[in-house]
Each structure stands twice: as structure tokens, then as C-alpha cells.
Amino acid sequence: MTGQFDLYGVFLPSFLAIALFAYGLFRMMTSLFARIGLYRGVWHPSLFNLALYITLVGGLSAIFNWLQT
Amino acid sequence: MSARPVVTTGNVLFSLKTFLAAMLAYFIAIRFDLPRPFWAVATVYIVAHPLSGAISSKSVHRLLGTLIGGTATIILVPNLVNEPILLSVAIIAWVSGCTFISLLDRTPRSYVSLLAGYTVLLAGLPLVTAPVNTFDTVVARVEEIGLGILCASIVSHAVLPVHVGTTLLGRIDAWMARAQALLAATATAEQDEAQSRAERYALAADAADLRSFTTQLQYDGSRYRHAATLVRSLQDRMVYLLPLLSELEDLRGAMARLDSPQAKQAMSAINALGSSASNASGILTVESDLPASSEAPRSWESLLLANVARNLRDVVEVCRVCQSLREANENTARAAGRVASPDPVPRPHGDIGMAALSALAVAICLATSTVFWIASGWTDGMTFAQISGVLCCLLATMDDPVPAMRKFVSVTIGSSIAAFVYGFAVLPTIDGFVPLVAALGLFLIPAGICLAMPSLAIVGMGLCINFPLLLTLQSHQSSDFTTFANSSVATVLAIVWTIVVCSVFRSVKAETNARRLFSVVQRCVVRIASGRHTAPHVMHHHVIDVAGLSAVRASKLPPTSDTADVDLMRDLRTGLNIKAMQELSEEASMLVSLKAERIFSGLETLYRLAPAERGEALGHTLELLDDLILSLGHATDAHMALLVRAAALRVCLAPEADPPTLIIPPSKRNAA
Numbered sequence: 001m002t003g004q005f006d007l008y009g010v011f012l013p014s015f016l017a018i019a020l021f022a023y024g025l026f027r028m029m030t031s032l033f034a035r036i037g038l039y040r041g042v043w044h045p046s047l048f049n050l051a052l053y054i055t056l057v058g059g060l061s062a063i064f065n066w067l068q069t
Numbered sequence: 070m071s072a073r074p075v076v077t078t079g080n081v082l083f084s085l086k087t088f089l090a091a092m093l094a095y096f097i098a099i100r101f102d103l104p105r106p107f108w109a110v111a112t113v114y115i116v117a118h119p120l121s122g123a124i125s126s127k128s129v130h131r132l133l134g135t136l137i138g139g140t141a142t143i144i145l146v147p148n149l150v151n152e153p154i155l156l157s158v159a160i161i162a163w164v165s166g167c168t169f170i171s172l173l174d175r176t177p178r179s180y181v182s183l184l185a186g187y188t189v190l191l192a193g194l195p196l197v198t199a200p201v202n203t204f205d206t207v208v209a210r211v212e213e214i215g216l217g218i219l220c221a222s223i224v225s226h227a228v229l230p231v232h233v234g235t236t237l238l239g240r241i242d243a244w245m246a247r248a249q250a251l252l253a254a255t256a257t258a259e260q261d262e263a264q265s266r267a268e269r270y271a272l273a274a275d276a277a278d279l280r281s282f283t284t285q286l287q288y289d290g291s292r293y294r295h296a297a298t299l300v301r302s303l304q305d306r307m308v309y310l311l312p313l314l315s316e317l318e319d320l321r322g323a324m325a326r327l328d329s330p331q332a333k334q335a336m337s338a339i340n341a342l343g344s345s346a347s348n349a350s351g352i353l354t355v356e357s358d359l360p361a362s363s364e365a366p367r368s369w370e371s372l373l374l375a376n377v378a379r380n381l382r383d384v385v386e387v388c389r390v391c392q393s394l395r396e397a398n399e400n401t402a403r404a405a406g407r408v409a410s411p412d413p414v415p416r417p418h419g420d421i422g423m424a425a426l427s428a429l430a431v432a433i434c435l436a437t438s439t440v441f442w443i444a445s446g447w448t449d450g451m452t453f454a455q456i457s458g459v460l461c462c463l464l465a466t467m468d469d470p471v472p473a474m475r476k477f478v479s480v481t482i483g484s485s486i487a488a489f490v491y492g493f494a495v496l497p498t499i500d501g502f503v504p505l506v507a508a509l510g511l512f513l514i515p516a517g518i519c520l521a522m523p524s525l526a527i528v529g530m531g532l533c534i535n536f537p538l539l540l541t542l543q544s545h546q547s548s549d550f551t552t553f554a555n556s557s558v559a560t561v562l563a564i565v566w567t568i569v570v571c572s573v574f575r576s577v578k579a580e581t582n583a584r585r586l587f588s589v590v591q592r593c594v595v596r597i598a599s600g601r602h603t604a605p606h607v608m609h610h611h612v613i614d615v616a617g618l619s620a621v622r623a624s625k626l627p628p629t630s631d632t633a634d635v636d637l638m639r640d641l642r643t644g645l646n647i648k649a650m651q652e653l654s655e656e657a658s659m660l661v662s663l664k665a666e667r668i669f670s671g672l673e674t675l676y677r678l679a680p681a682e683r684g685e686a687l688g689h690t691l692e693l694l695d696d697l698i699l700s701l702g703h704a705t706d707a708h709m710a711l712l713v714r715a716a717a718l719r720v721c722l723a724p725e726a727d728p729p730t731l732i733i734p735p736s737k738r739n740a741a
Binding site: 046050 | 223
């Protein structure tokens, strides 16, 4: 988690990269869910989305850490 | 506190939520060791809004504006820091330019350019003494604002959200109910003219308000989020009711004067429509009992009857379409595809002159305060320049910002006293985050309740936003009386100075603005009459928008003012009728279209005149119009549609006038 990405000489914290990547993934998943009508069965869509995003970020950084070791 | 309770569950919840978001932002800012955590706290309170969609939309605009402003700072400050005068000029030009742009746009989007303007003030001015830090300061400010925005949005969406969609649809329903009530009152002539005109204006103002509200819908988390097009087309149709109602009123008056059996029948049809509108079921049926106008002998009366029939049909049609769109909103996903996308709505009306005046006031205010700062060498002259500039920008939309500002002065003094007590009595004894939160909550939660009340919003804003800024909440509290006193004095002085500048350069009477809006509509009609205008729906929305704007001013007008008794809806109808006649006269015979041409040019000159000078020109135009109408004796069916429109035009130009004399000897007709 403490590593940095080197983007053509600009150092970005890897957490930022993970968060952005997770956000892209998250947008794709929400639009997919909306299309298949999953949200009709969800009580609190915003809370669901927040939880989904946190899960994604957590999962991705866990995978990232595991890959590094 | 007597009329309505201040402390309602909704308000308390809103205040608690905002406080939660602010403390979350504060906590994260301290953990990440950001240089000025109080900016994050203040940001949460700046974007705070009871509706979650509104927060997200305001947040996105604020973040974008901050980014633009930050970029401008990075470009301006390091390059010009050795030339204080040049730098000041550049900053003033940038800020007033941004204010100008934001005033031309009346949607929530205008916040972007407003913020791009004053971010330069807030982030750029402190750097003048230390330009080395430019990049760091700008990044820190963007970070803090971004943090505050994120916390505010997440909390408002996740904790007991209040959705824009539900509120918006509730307001649309209320609008429709009001319009139906007005329809009932118009049809049965319960209200006098001034009353129903005021009501139409109020509805127009509401419609314009709802339109800008709709832009926030797409940031909403509710199931109405994807219904933005539906809601927009519903609003498009809604506004068509207003000119129809105004026409109905005039037609009813004309029918009442005619006093013939057929006119009585038409009156009863109008009454029936009115009583069916006031029923709870709300859906209207008429038609069948209207006298069939084609069978009637061709006369002024038959033209009026045709107009009544058209008007009632249109009213029913608009109501029906609104009803079905409203139902479609409930099961959006399936219905969204079926409804045609709304016509592109013209940009809302922007008054370039007033925007330029406001931008000039901002420039003057900034220039004087910067000169004072440079000349006096007072370190907190910077705060003085900052706050007066920001306030000038924020209040640029108001006609007369001075009364609101006066209130703001006392509130600011109040919040600086509170900040003094906290900074020197409470906070030094506090150790740790949780007690700090508890202590802050004691002040911010009650102040947040004020923020939720529209009538107390300015008090709440003054308290909640100034408090964290004056207290300069930091990770390590440093209590220094000199700094504190300096910044408080500078803040209060800045507000006083803004009042002075605004009252000298900026304050205009409501009447001035009402007159400007009136002349916009007149020019619009002139353009139509001279055949230089685009689609009718553009005019429709434009005039309704302007009527809404002038509704806000109309209540403040003195009764003696000559703009007090104009009816913009009537002008709108004039324009629409001219447009319809122009289309119909293209197919008409040479003689008729020549006559129509003369009417149009007569109207063009008529609407170029000031209302007081119109008497003669109006008489002339009416003569031309009567001449056309009286040719109906030997009109073909194709011409009848044109003549019906001409009658409608006559009713709206001169609602009180006697009907044109019908039976005239052929010799006189030739002479005319």
C-alpha cells in the first residue's frame, strides 16, 4: 500500500491508482446492476453503492498486496 | 418562532447529518495532516443542503470551479508576483470576468464560474507574500475542498437520504393543483383580473424554479434519477397552461359582453370545465355541449366561439398530457422510451447589462480594498480584500443585496464572539478529538438547524461558515489574540465595505429590473412581428421565464409604477397568435395576406413604442385587424382558421373593446 506508481515521471500513490481503478469498475458494475434491475430489490441504493465501492477498494488493495509479496 | 416551529425532526436530522459530515471531514483532515482542516469543515457547511441530489450537484460544480480557479492561481501568481499592481489588476479582471459569466447562466451550473473566480481570491492572495508555496497551497486547498465535498455527499446519500426526485415530483403535483385551482377560478370568474394575473406570475416563477431544480435530478440517488427527460417534458407541457388560462379569462369576458344564447351556452361550457377542474378527480371533459361553431353564421361571435372551443380543447389536452407524463414518471424504466424527448429549451434569460453592472461592482470593491491593503500594509488587509471580494461575488445575483448584508454583519459579529469564547475559553482546556467534537457540536448543531430554515438561512450560513473559519480549527490549536482580533476586525470591516460599495454601485430598484424584463418581452414580440423569430416554443419558454423573473419583482413594485399593470402573458399570446397567423397567411390569397402583412407591420411599430404612447398606434392596428376580420363574410374555409387567429389576436390586444361592427354596407368596406 505504501508503494508508488511511476506515471511518466509523476509519482502517484498506489492507493490513488487503486481507488480510481475501483471507481471505474464500480461505475461499470452499477450500470450493469441497473440494467438487470437489481436495484429494485435493494432497500437503500446509495448505502448499497457505498458498501460496494468500499468492498471493491478493499478487495483490490488486498489483491495488490498479495501480488507484491 | 410563533408561526412555524423551528425545530422540526427534518431540520434536526439535517443539522445532525451535516455536523456528522463536517466532523468526519475534520477527522480525516487531521489524520492526513492537511495544513488547513477548517476549510474542509467550512466546505461541508457551504455545500450543505437538505436534499442529497442538490449536495452532489453543488459539490461537483464546486470541485470543478475550485480546480479551474486553482489552475488560474498557479498561472497568475508566480508570474506576476513581482508586480503587485499588475497582479491585482489581473486578479480583479479574472474575478469580475468569472462573476459576469456566472450571472448569465441561471442554472446551478453558474456556481462553477463563480467559484473559479473567488478561489483565486482565497487561494491566491495569501501567496503574494510567499509565492514559493503557490503549488502546495493550491493543492492543499483543492484537497481540503475535495475532502469536505466527499464527506458531505457520502453522508447525505448514505444516512437517511432525502431525495430530490420525490421532492421535485411533490412540488410538480402542488404546481398542477394550483394551476387547476386557478383554472377553476378563471372559468367561474371568482377572482378579479389583478389577482389571477398575480397567480399566473407566481406559477411562472415556480415553473422557472422547478426547471433549475430539475438539473439536480441527475445527481440524485432515487429511482427518479433516470426520469430527468420525462420530468423535463412534463415541465415543458406545464407552462403551456399559463397563456391558455390568460386567454380563457379574456375570452370569457368577451363572451359575457356578447350576451347571446350561443354565448350563454359557451359560458356554461366554460363553467362546466371549471367545476370539473375543481373536483378531486381532476380530469376534464368538455367539448360535447359546445355549440358547433361551423354551423353558426359567420360572425364575430362565431369566431369567438371557435376560439373558445380551441382554447378549451387545448386546456384539456395539456392537462391530459401532463397527467399521463406524471403517471409515466412512476414507472419510469418502461415509459422512458415511449415519450418523445422534449424540444430543446432555449437558454434561460440572462440580462447582460445587469451582469456587467454586478461584475463592475465586484471589480470596484476589489480594487478599492486591494489598494487599501497595499497602501496600509496591514497584514490582515488580505482578509479584508478576500472577504469583501467573495461577498460581492456571492451576492451578485440579488437586486438589492444591502438588507441581507446588514443582517450578515450582526450575524458575523455574533459568530466572531462565539469563536472568541471557543478559541480562548473552551478549546484550550480540551484535550483529544471526542471532547472537541462535543464542544463544537454545542454550537454547530443549533446553528445548523437555522441553516435548514429558509427564513433563517442567512443567519445559519453566517454562523456555520464563519465560525470554523474564524476559529481556524487546526490540528494544533494556537491561541493568539492579536491574530484573532485582526482577522475578526478585517472580516467585519470587509462586510461593511461591501455594503458601502454595493449600495453605491449595485443596488437597483425592483422597478428598474421589472422595466428591463418588460422591454425584453416587447422586443421579442417585435422580432416575431417582423418575421425574424424562430420556433414558437422558444418564445413560449422565453416569455414564461421572463414572466417568472418579473413575478419576483412584481410584489415589490409600488402600485403607481407604470410597469405594475402590464400583462406579459398577453404579450406572449400576441406573439403566438402572430406566429400562427404568419404560417396561415402563407397559404391565403393575395388580398388576405397583404392585409395580414399590414397588420404585422402595424404590430411591429406598436410594440416598439412605450406602453404610455401606444393609444394611437393601437387604434390603427385594431382598425387593420377589424378590416381583416370583417372580410369573413366571403372567406373560404381555408381563411377561417386565419380569421379565428385574428380574432384571438384582437381579444388579446384589446380585451375590453367592443366587438367590431359587423353589418356594414359594401361601399364602406371598399373604402376601408
